[in-house]
Amino acid sequence: MWVYEKKLQYPVKVTSCNPTLAKYLIEQYGGSDGELAAALRYLNQRYTIPDKVIGLLTDIGTEEFAHLEMIATMIYKLTKDATPEQLKEAGIADHYVNHDSALFYHNAAGVPFTASYIAAKGDPIADLYEDIAAEEKARATYQWIINMSDDPDLNDSLRFLREREIIHSQRFREAVEILKEERDRKIFF
Amino acid sequence: MNSKNTNQKSYVPYHSPYDPCPPIGKKFYSTPPNLYMGFQPYNLPQYSPKEALMKGTLWPAFYDYYENPYEKRR
Amino acid sequence: MQQTLPEEFYQWMEELQAVDFVLVELTLYLDTHPQDQTAIQQFNQFAQQRKHIKKAIESKYGPLQQYGNSYSGMPWNWSDGPWPWQL
Numbered sequence: 001m002w003v004y005e006k007k008l009q010y011p012v013k014v015t016s017c018n019p020t021l022a023k024y025l026i027e028q029y030g031g032s033d034g035e036l037a038a039a040l041r042y043l044n045q046r047y048t049i050p051d052k053v054i055g056l057l058t059d060i061g062t063e064e065f066a067h068l069e070m071i072a073t074m075i076y077k078l079t080k081d082a083t084p085e086q087l088k089e090a091g092i093a094d095h096y097v098n099h100d101s102a103l104f105y106h107n108a109a110g111v112p113f114t115a116s117y118i119a120a121k122g123d124p125i126a127d128l129y130e131d132i133a134a135e136e137k138a139r140a141t142y143q144w145i146i147n148m149s150d151d152p153d154l155n156d157s158l159r160f161l162r163e164r165e166i167i168h169s170q171r172f173r174e175a176v177e178i179l180k181e182e183r184d185r186k187i188f189f
Numbered sequence: 190m191n192s193k194n195t196n197q198k199s200y201v202p203y204h205s206p207y208d209p210c211p212p213i214g215k216k217f218y219s220t221p222p223n224l225y226m227g228f229q230p231y232n233l234p235q236y237s238p239k240e241a242l243m244k245g246t247l248w249p250a251f252y253d254y255y256e257n258p259y260e261k262r263r
Numbered sequence: 264m265q266q267t268l269p270e271e272f273y274q275w276m277e278e279l280q281a282v283d284f285v286l287v288e289l290t291l292y293l294d295t296h297p298q299d300q301t302a303i304q305q306f307n308q309f310a311q312q313r314k315h316i317k318k319a320i321e322s323k324y325g326p327l328q329q330y331g332n333s334y335s336g337m338p339w340n341w342s343d344g345p346w347p348w349q350l
């Protein structure tokens with residue numbers, strides 16, 4: 001089971017009241033390479049992968065939920081006090097007419113989340129390569145969002161999340177090495 | 190890790206005389222440290238806990254600061 | 264109405280976030296380096312440190328976790344805000 005902790009993984013701060021940024025951030029909430037997709041992808045793969053890497057998939061999958069909460073926090077803070085008029089100016093009137101300021105799992109273009117974002121081939125190498133690619137795609141998405149954002153505090157949190165993708169990619173690459181090698185892992189050093 | 194590895198690369202896309210927008214010049218892409226590390230060795234130098242949190246990694250060898258590379262051209 | 268938390272709470276929270284972050288990093292590292300004794304020792308040290316910080320925060324600001332991983336105050340204070348995203 002999972003145990004919630006009343007704590008963000010990283011202290012999220014947002015400087016400016018700029019609901020437009022929420023429109024971009026939702027890509028990492030309900031988009032194809034977002035945190036929800038990441039969490040569900042890794043946790044789902046655990047059931048059909050060698051024991052050696054189940055721990056890693058569990059732990060990275062769990063961390064992704066912490067990232068999802070960070071993204072939700074950013075969106076929440078950027079939109080909570082915005083009037084309908086402000087949301088309209090920010091270009092999120094189309095979200096507003098369906099959801100008010102409620103969060104919803106869709107991407108920046110409004111496409112709802114779908115399970116087809118999550119690959120599960122049942123082949124350990126194929127699945128881990130998928131995970132590596134997912135991490136690099138998430139890293140790139142954070143870069144594009146940072147390129148669009150001029151909020152220094154928000155960018156600080158986004159840099160944290162981008163760096164996490166680098167580490168996750170590293171660990172998945174190591175997981176591939178572990179599955180490739182038959183010898184004891186000690187020999188790597 | 191090879192210290193000669195830079196974490197950002199660029200290329201210049203072909204610009205046709207019939208392309209309507211002025212050329213962007215360089216296009217950038219990231220090549221972060223995880224691409225060069227291989228299997229992480231034991232005992233890499235670490236950040237302090239506070240600094241690690243701020244940087245998003247415990248190990249300086251993985252740290253890759255990112256900012257909009259196109260900003261300066263505006 | 265929710266109370267606004269003092270600056271001290273934010274400092275404690277960052278203390279916990281820093282220690283927990285080291286634990287996250289070491290967890291993922293040890294998942295692929297299960298034989299690294301130095302890292303395991305460091306992990307256990309930090310695990311102990313986080314217990315102390317958790318206890319200090321909870322004694323003043325209420326439970327951080329549920330399902331019996333934290334003690335409750337009187338009355339039940341789990342649902343007292345502000346919640347992490349509201350801070």
Ligand SMILES: [Fe+2]
Pocket residue numbers: 038064135138164165168
């Ligand atoms: Fe990730």
